[in-house]
Amino acid sequence: MAAELASLFDSLNLAQRKAVQADDGPTLVIAGPGSGKTRVLTSRIAYLLLARKTPAHRIMAVTFTNKAANEMRERLNRMMGAAQTGEMSIGTFHSICARLLRRDAPLIGVDHHFAIFDADDQLSVVKTALAELNIDEKKYKPAAVHSVISRAKNDLIWPDQFQPKTYFEEIVGRVYVRYNQILRANNALDFDDLLIETVRLLQHNPSVCQRVQERYLHLLVDEFQDTNLAQYVLVKWIAGKHRNVFCVGDPDQSIYAWRGADYRNVLRLQEDFPDLNVVALDQNYRSTQTILDAAMSVIRRNPNRRHIKLFTERGQGPKIVVRELYTDDEEAQYVVDTIRELIDHGAAAPGEIAVMYRTNAQSRALEDAFVRAGMPYRLVGATRFYARKEVKDVLAYLRIVNNPADSVSLRRIVNVPPRGIGDKTFAQIEEAARANGTPIYQSLTTGQLAGRAARALADFAALWRNWIDLRDELAVGQLFDHILQTSGYRDYLKDGTEEGEERWANVMELRNVAFGAGDMPLGDFLNEVALVSDIDNYDESANAPTLLTLHAAKGLEFRVVFIVGLEDGLLPHSRSLDNPDQMAEERRLMYVGITRAKDRLYLLRAFRRSAWGTSDMSAPSRFLDDLPAELLNLGGRSKEKQPSWSAGDLSQTARSPRPPVEFTPGQRVYHQKFGEGIVLRSTRQRDDEEVEVFFAKSGLKRLSATISGLKKIE
DNA sequence: CTTGCTACTCTTTTT
DNA sequence: GAGTAGCAAG
Numbered sequence: 001m002a003a004e005l006a007s008l009f010d011s012l013n014l015a016q017r018k019a020v021q022a023d024d025g026p027t028l029v030i031a032g033p034g035s036g037k038t039r040v041l042t043s044r045i046a047y048l049l050l051a052r053k054t055p056a057h058r059i060m061a062v063t064f065t066n067k068a069a070n071e072m073r074e075r076l077n078r079m080m081g082a083a084q085t086g087e088m089s090i091g092t093f094h095s096i097c098a099r100l101l102r103r104d105a106p107l108i109g110v111d112h113h114f115a116i117f118d119a120d121d122q123l124s125v126v127k128t129a130l131a132e133l134n135i136d137e138k139k140y141k142p143a144a145v146h147s148v149i150s151r152a153k154n155d156l157i158w159p160d161q162f163q164p165k166t167y168f169e170e171i172v173g174r175v176y177v178r179y180n181q182i183l184r185a186n187n188a189l190d191f192d193d194l195l196i197e198t199v200r201l202l203q204h205n206p207s208v209c210q211r212v213q214e215r216y217l218h219l220l221v222d223e224f225q226d227t228n229l230a231q232y233v234l235v236k237w238i239a240g241k242h243r244n245v246f247c248v249g250d251p252d253q254s255i256y257a258w259r260g261a262d263y264r265n266v267l268r269l270q271e272d273f274p275d276l277n278v279v280a281l282d283q284n285y286r287s288t289q290t291i292l293d294a295a296m297s298v299i300r301r302n303p304n305r306r307h308i309k310l311f312t313e314r315g316q317g318p319k320i321v322v323r324e325l326y327t328d329d330e331e332a333q334y335v336v337d338t339i340r341e342l343i344d345h346g347a348a349a350p351g352e353i354a355v356m357y358r359t360n361a362q363s364r365a366l367e368d369a370f371v372r373a374g375m376p377y378r379l380v381g382a383t384r385f386y387a388r389k390e391v392k393d394v395l396a397y398l399r400i401v402n403n404p405a406d407s408v409s410l411r412r413i414v415n416v417p418p419r420g421i422g423d424k425t426f427a428q429i430e431e432a433a434r435a436n437g438t439p440i441y442q443s444l445t446t447g448q449l450a451g452r453a454a455r456a457l458a459d460f461a462a463l464w465r466n467w468i469d470l471r472d473e474l475a476v477g478q479l480f481d482h483i484l485q486t487s488g489y490r491d492y493l494k495d496g497t498e499e500g501e502e503r504w505a506n507v508m509e510l511r512n513v514a515f516g517a518g519d520m521p522l523g524d525f526l527n528e529v530a531l532v533s534d535i536d537n538y539d540e541s542a543n544a545p546t547l548l549t550l551h552a553a554k555g556l557e558f559r560v561v562f563i564v565g566l567e568d569g570l571l572p573h574s575r576s577l578d579n580p581d582q583m584a585e586e587r588r589l590m591y592v593g594i595t596r597a598k599d600r601l602y603l604l605r606a607f608r609r610s611a612w613g614t615s616d617m618s619a620p621s622r623f624l625d626d627l628p629a630e631l632l633n634l635g636g637r638s639k640e641k642q643p644s645w646s647a648g649d650l651s652q653t654a655r656s657p658r659p660p661v662e663f664t665p666g667q668r669v670y671h672q673k674f675g676e677g678i679v680l681r682s683t684r685q686r687d688d689e690e691v692e693v694f695f696a697k698s699g700l701k702r703l704s705a706t707i708s709g710l711k712k713i714e
Numbered sequence: 715c716t717t718g719c720t721a722c723t724c725t726t727t728t729t
Numbered sequence: 730g731a732g733t734a735g736c737a738a739g
Contacts, residue, residue: 191728361726362725453715552728612725
């Protein structure tokens with residue numbers, strides 16, 4: 001024991017050690033990026049377990065992603081070689097709340113088999129509510145309505161407390177009421193319910209509250225700056241008795257205000273726990289001084305922040321490379337080319353490189369470039385695995401078996417594959433269920449419809465019945481196979497097309513997860529699946545560059561980081577331009593991105609970016625202006641002498657932006673769609689180049705050099 | 715009820 | 730440019 005502790009402390013600096021060994025009572029560790037926050041949190045837990053002999057089951061640790069939780073558990077296991085960490089309550093707020101609620105589900109008006117509705121399901125509930133209330137979807141966008149509802153829940157505002165301030169909110173208030181009723185009729189909770197219902201459970205049930213408060217001797221919270229009000233109140237309740245909260249965070253890295261996160265929770269903590277012990281960590285162990293200086297020069301311009309000076313002993317390191325490319329495709333090509341060079345020169349292994357962007361849509365150009373270069377990559381986000389149609393379909397089958405009240409899932413698959421149960425028939429069933437006040441399952445089995453529909457319904461009801469009977473007899477994996485077979489979904493998906501095979505492969509991946517669940521009850525399995533985030537599945541061992549959004553990059557680090565799309569309107573995002581608070585958040589996002597880099601940082605922008613099928617010009621990000629020239633490598637150009645097409649103001653560049661003729665007759669070229677070809681003629685257009693190419697496969701084509709993405713072959 | 719066509723929106727960021 | 734909602738025809 002003593003040996004483990006000694007070696008643990010050897011790896012910590014004085015300030016970190018002080019935090020780890022803090023006395024019991026409320027503690028807040030404010031720390032800059034790369035200062036070992038998570039390490040301090042893990043060490044604190046090890047310290048509590050080893051030195052303080054705290055039983056593992058009396059510790060709760062909340063992290064931002066399940067991945068972070070798993071990592072922490074692994075580290076503790078390695079450190080202590082003990083399986084006792086398995087008894088710790090560790091996970092995201094959402095997953096921990098789901099576990100708490102499961103036990104006392106009847107107290108909040110659902111049963112133990114309650115479903116957790118994801119973003120997709122939530123939207124479909126909003127749509128149903130809008131339809132029932134005769135509200136026009138075109139005027140009141142379901143997504144916008146839902147975001148207000150979600151925000152209210154995160155601020156702990158129940159439907160009957162919702163105070164509309166605008167006409168729009170007036171409408172939302174009415175939808176909110178109906179929305180929640182529909183959720184409960186489906187025996188379902190949404191993501192936000194997991195938090196707000198747990199707060200209510202603790203508030204209104206003294207015995208439950210006492211049990212929880214008594215049990216958790218220590219509560220530790222990572223990424224505290226990203227907690228919302230509901231989460232903060234949970235912290236207060238859970239730690240209400242023993243008052244041993246240990247929070248770790250960095251206000252400069254708060255990037256989730258848009259979903260209710262409130263960095264003022266730091267102030268609330270100070271108010272609610274006047275004896276709060278605050279520890280600050282500013283030494284950085286991740287990045288070179290150049291990178292830290294760049295990060296500080298960007299974040300410095302935000303108002304109302306505590307000024308901290310980040311320092312490192314890692315030295316200056318290489319300058320930050322700033323480049324301007326002509327299009328987003330060229331930007332992507334630059335990324336791929338540079339990565340290849342870095343790998344060839346041994347500057348970094350492929351897995352130590354990341355490419356970050358503001359919006360998921362930007363990943364497409366990058367993916368194309370990686371595919372063209374035949375270079376493997378990891379993609380985080382975009383179309384998340386669990387959001388794929390086929391995956392959601394199969395899960396919907398499992399969900400109606402676990403929770404026969406789930407009409408949202410039923411609607412999804414009742415006619416997939418086609419069974420002759422169309423919208424109209426389904427609406428009748430739903431109506432019957434509502435009229436009789438019975439769950440949808442019953443009105444399906446006892447339905448008294450006539451003709452073809454009745455036959456189809458009876459057949460489906462028999463299948464469903466059979467699955468439910470098998471629910472508790474078969475393991476999740478076996479049930480999975482059985483349903484896939486008997487429902488006809490398997491044959492429906494495997495339709496012989498290439499796309500069908502791809503979808504089938506995804507279903508098989510899900511099948512692996514199902515078999516991995518072993519004897520776990522179906523409900524537990526579904527809960528777990530509902531709460532995984534994309535980053536949770538990110539495979540460390542795959543040795544390939546990672547493509548991810550700046551948000552997803554939080555908490556990670558890479559030897560080399562590319563941030564692409566440094567353009568006003570993208571980073572900072574156009575929706576933030578007229579709002580100082582949102583602008584400050586964009587700046588923090590940029591700060592988070594920069595500080596992910598250990599050694600090398602590349603900041604790229606494209607002069608022309610295609611979006612919505614058209615290509616538009618863009619101005620450089622204002623954040624680039626904040627970087628001192630001495631930190632930058634501008635590729636031989638001074639800051640004033642940027643490439644020709646961006647010199648001067650935009651109106652001027654619009655007239656004669658680009659390019660000298662790039663393609664000459666006889667040049668061999670490659671086009672993504674048409675393959676290889678030979679240039680016959682090239683004509684300079686106003687701000688483009690028209691190229692006539694003879695393709696081996698598709699014959700003569702006349703193309704725009706900028707839009708076609710035509711490439712030279714050396 | 716199913717299939718296939720047209721027209722329209724869409725892009726912040728996520729547990 | 731792509732995915733989907735909505736509609737018309739089979």
